[in-house]
Amino acid sequence: MIYLDNAATTLKKPDQVIDAVVNAMRTQGNASRGAHNATLSASRVVYDARVKIAKFFNFDTPSNVIFACNSTEALNIAINGTIKEGDKVISTDTEHNSVLRPLYHLQKTKNIDLQFVNADLSGVLDLNQFERICDNKTKVVVVNHISNLTGNVNDIKTISKIAHNVGAILIVDGSQSAGTMLVDVKDLGIDIYCFTGHKGLFGPQGTGGLLVKEGVEVEAFKRGGSGVKTYEEDQPNEYPTRLEAGTLNSHGIAGLSAAIDFINEIGVENIHKKERELTEYFYNEVIKIEGIKIYGDFSSHAAIVSLNVKDYDSGEVSDALSNDYGIATRPGAHCAPRLHIALGTKYQGAVRFSFSYFTTKEELDAAINALKVIAS
Amino acid sequence: MIYLDNAATTLKKPDQVIDAVVNAMRTQGNASRGAHNATLSASRVVYDARVKIAKFFNFDTPSNVIFACNSTEALNIAINGTIKEGDKVISTDTEHNSVLRPLYHLQKTKNIDLQFVNADLSGVLDLNQFERICDNKTKVVVVNHISNLTGNVNDIKTISKIAHNVGAILIVDGSQSAGTMLVDVKDLGIDIYCFTGHKGLFGPQGTGGLLVKEGVEVEAFKRGGSGVKTYEEDQPNEYPTRLEAGTLNSHGIAGLSAAIDFINEIGVENIHKKERELTEYFYNEVIKIEGIKIYGDFSSHAAIVSLNVKDYDSGEVSDALSNDYGIATRPGAHCAPRLHIALGTKYQGAVRFSFSYFTTKEELDAAINALKVIAS
Numbered sequence: 001m002i003y004l005d006n007a008a009t010t011l012k013k014p015d016q017v018i019d020a021v022v023n024a025m026r027t028q029g030n031a032s033r034g035a036h037n038a039t040l041s042a043s044r045v046v047y048d049a050r051v052k053i054a055k056f057f058n059f060d061t062p063s064n065v066i067f068a069c070n071s072t073e074a075l076n077i078a079i080n081g082t083i084k085e086g087d088k089v090i091s092t093d094t095e096h097n098s099v100l101r102p103l104y105h106l107q108k109t110k111n112i113d114l115q116f117v118n119a120d121l122s123g124v125l126d127l128n129q130f131e132r133i134c135d136n137k138t139k140v141v142v143v144n145h146i147s148n149l150t151g152n153v154n155d156i157k158t159i160s161k162i163a164h165n166v167g168a169i170l171i172v173d174g175s176q177s178a179g180t181m182l183v184d185v186k187d188l189g190i191d192i193y194c195f196t197g198h199k200g201l202f203g204p205q206g207t208g209g210l211l212v213k214e215g216v217e218v219e220a221f222k223r224g225g226s227g228v229k230t231y232e233e234d235q236p237n238e239y240p241t242r243l244e245a246g247t248l249n250s251h252g253i254a255g256l257s258a259a260i261d262f263i264n265e266i267g268v269e270n271i272h273k274k275e276r277e278l279t280e281y282f283y284n285e286v287i288k289i290e291g292i293k294i295y296g297d298f299s300s301h302a303a304i305v306s307l308n309v310k311d312y313d314s315g316e317v318s319d320a321l322s323n324d325y326g327i328a329t330r331p332g333a334h335c336a337p338r339l340h341i342a343l344g345t346k347y348q349g350a351v352r353f354s355f356s357y358f359t360t361k362e363e364l365d366a367a368i369n370a371l372k373v374i375a376s
Numbered sequence: 377m378i379y380l381d382n383a384a385t386t387l388k389k390p391d392q393v394i395d396a397v398v399n400a401m402r403t404q405g406n407a408s409r410g411a412h413n414a415t416l417s418a419s420r421v422v423y424d425a426r427v428k429i430a431k432f433f434n435f436d437t438p439s440n441v442i443f444a445c446n447s448t449e450a451l452n453i454a455i456n457g458t459i460k461e462g463d464k465v466i467s468t469d470t471e472h473n474s475v476l477r478p479l480y481h482l483q484k485t486k487n488i489d490l491q492f493v494n495a496d497l498s499g500v501l502d503l504n505q506f507e508r509i510c511d512n513k514t515k516v517v518v519v520n521h522i523s524n525l526t527g528n529v530n531d532i533k534t535i536s537k538i539a540h541n542v543g544a545i546l547i548v549d550g551s552q553s554a555g556t557m558l559v560d561v562k563d564l565g566i567d568i569y570c571f572t573g574h575k576g577l578f579g580p581q582g583t584g585g586l587l588v589k590e591g592v593e594v595e596a597f598k599r600g601g602s603g604v605k606t607y608e609e610d611q612p613n614e615y616p617t618r619l620e621a622g623t624l625n626s627h628g629i630a631g632l633s634a635a636i637d638f639i640n641e642i643g644v645e646n647i648h649k650k651e652r653e654l655t656e657y658f659y660n661e662v663i664k665i666e667g668i669k670i671y672g673d674f675s676s677h678a679a680i681v682s683l684n685v686k687d688y689d690s691g692e693v694s695d696a697l698s699n700d701y702g703i704a705t706r707p708g709a710h711c712a713p714r715l716h717i718a719l720g721t722k723y724q725g726a727v728r729f730s731f732s733y734f735t736t737k738e739e740l741d742a743a744i745n746a747l748k749v750i751a752s
Binding site: 333 | 381389393397401409414449451472475478480581583596598599600601603623624625698703705706707708709710711716
């Protein structure tokens with residue numbers, strides 16, 4: 001199988017990630033519960049992972065690195081924990097349902113004033129519109145870093161300046177950016193950065209989290225055992241405990257920690273460079289094929305190319321790629337409803353090719369050739 | 377290290393569990409996202425796990441087996457998803473903070489009428505009191521199956537009858553019962569059973585879930601991508617999707633599935649019998665030691681023995697066991713505040729010894745001898 005669905009999950013994990021999970025499953029107790037060797041070993045692994053993740057994203061406060069089971073959970077924590085009754089909230093057309101559905105729910109239950117920044121036919125956000133609608137009533141801005149559909153990189157630095165000018169906090173969905181490009185949360189001006197472990201970071205499924213900038217208040221989402229302050233009726237107030245009820249997935253976190261070591265060994269910018277080269281190569285070959293339409297703005301882009309072949313249903317094209325050529329892609333709507341409407345692909349969907357550091361030029365050639373046949 | 381902290385997490389996992397996780401990390405894509413081989417492989421593993429878990433608990437509806445990252449999350453989903461503004465809710469003194477804290481929060485935010493069934497000095501619930509306070513205003517009853525502090529098994533069948541007599545639904549915290557005893561949710565009359573994967577079930581951390589009886593409505597807790605019905609603003613209504621936003625931990629679920637195979641090979645009743653024998657042996661030896669006080673009712677009991685030595689601080693005893701004898705136990709309050717108050721151990725805490733199928737008589741002898749020295 002030629003696996004070109006890395007934006008869904010990276011299939012190839014570095015051996016050291018798997019080894020770390022195995023070692024954790026053989027040796028680690030329950031982190032932060034008691035003080036014997038097995039629990040201390042788990043606690044150390046978890047603490048080291050917080051420190052490593054903080055450093056990786058140039059984030060100052062390891063104790064504000066909160067673990068969650070995926071990016072969706074991280075976003076639910078961030079969105080539900082910061083937005084209050086009646087708040088004005090701005091989000092964008094490029095969002096995934098992991099942002100949209102929590103926001104739509106708050107529109108119904110907390111009467112929030114929810115507004116969206118439009119995307120154009122290339123999926124590029126209208127930042128002038130954003131600046132116009134972002135007034136001092138705006139409390140929270142939620143935006144994704146990289147669209148999981150087009151691969152466009154949103155200009156977080158500019159968005160942050162506009163949001164901070166009016167005193168709003170900025171929540172960024174980093175599902176597609178963590179591990180695939182240099183993410184400096186301080187330089188970008190991000191208040192809460194949500195990430196998943198199993199995509200660009202090459203970690204195990206069941207991992208992810210959020211970085212909550214010091215001073216930003218996020219209300220507890222889940223409540224439960226914390227291993228400390230048992231007699232308090234409320235979830236303990238300090239991070240990370242406030243947002244981490246119950247037993248952590250220290251097995252998965254051990255793998256995520258090893259995954260970050262792997263990325264650091266290569267250098268995240270080298271990974272980005274290689275993925276960028278693969279993407280440009282693929283894009284430049286595919287754009288020549290008659291009958292193929294590619295979506296997105298390739299001036300600032302991740303390792304994602306979404307396209308359609310003529311007016312063929314995207315599911316049928318993806319099935320043909322899988323069945324006839326052994327090429328794994330993802331068709332359909334990609335949980336990005338507003339962006340499909342902006343792109344005019346609500347009914348057709350799109351076939352998404354997404355690459356990783358482990359993707360080879362030969363694999364891309366096979367995909368390019370398959371597309372030529374399908375389009376002809 | 378002699379590991380006697382299995383109620384926190386089982387340290388020894390069967391090899392086949394670790395093998396299954398490794399295999400999953402090498403082959404599985406993102407479950408229910410697209411239709412190529414890697415994603416289908418993940419989807420099959422997840423579906424098989426639902427079927428297997430349903431059968432294991434004698435539960436009829438595999439699609440209502442909902443995965444969560446631990447028991448705390450499952451309980452948060454169940455409690456927040458069923459209890460409405462102003463509801464009368466009954467819980468008990470034997471609960472863990474994963475039940476208590478969500479309930480206390482609803483007391484503040486949804487004005488629920490929260491009442492507790494008292495436990496006596498042995499941690500046994502007063503079911504006569506429960507019957508008295510459980511009237512037809514009662515909407516939800518939340519009770520744990522086995523206390524994580526005393527190891528007492530609550531009489532779920534009787535509790536269920538009383539709850540169902542008044543039309544209330546019964547949520548059971550199965551954190552300590554799943555995998556350690558035969559749990560027949562149909563026979564016991566449980567409406568929602570919450571479990572974790574990493575304790576008695578011998579699965580990886582980051583796994584767990586809830587079984588929602590057909591017809592029981594649980595509102596979505598997290599919202600996000602579902603791989604289906606992208607254009608619906610609400611989380612899709614059908615189980616399991618309603619309660620499972622975002623990428624599942626299919627790596628962990630593969631391990632949990634293998635863990636259930638392991639338990640089925642031995643037989644859960646054989647596991648229970650062996651654990652019961654270990655517990656009785658330990659109890660009968662330790663009760664003879666002067667200065668040791670054991671908590672709990674040993675007529676119906678799990679593989680947990682909590683005790684104190686004279687008036688020594690439980691943390692100091694546990695540290696001595698760990699440092700001087702290499703014996704891992706858990707001291708302190710065990711996230712069970714109401715029960716410690718009932719037992720009169722609020723300040724002393726208790727030293728908890730908890731066993732698994734892999735615990736040996738030799739390990740227990742070492743612990744018994746260590747306690748003799750510490751008590752003398």
